[in-house]
Amino acid sequence: MYDRKVLPRKEVDDVLGGEGAWDNVDQTAAQCPIDSCGNDKAYFFQLQIRSADEPMTTFYKCTKCSHQWREN
Numbered sequence: 001m002y003d004r005k006v007l008p009r010k011e012v013d014d015v016l017g018g019e020g021a022w023d024n025v026d027q028t029a030a031q032c033p034i035d036s037c038g039n040d041k042a043y044f045f046q047l048q049i050r051s052a053d054e055p056m057t058t059f060y061k062c063t064k065c066s067h068q069w070r071e072n
Contacts, residue, residue: 025061026044027043029041033069039064
């Protein structure tokens with residue numbers, strides 16, 4: 001006897017804030033790593049994604065080309 005069941009998948013929350021992560025964030029002076037962009041301003045926010053004894057991770061988004069990168 002054989003019976004196949006399709007199990008529903010659980011919804012996974014986006015750890016980094018989802019689509020609204022870049023709403024209401026501050027700007028800072030940060031050089032975009034894309035050579036062709038050359039912009040020196042970026043949006044940023046910080047999150048503690050590792051253990052408490054590690055430094056916070058800073059996420060950046062270029063104000064000109066929207067390239068995203070992180071430090072730490």
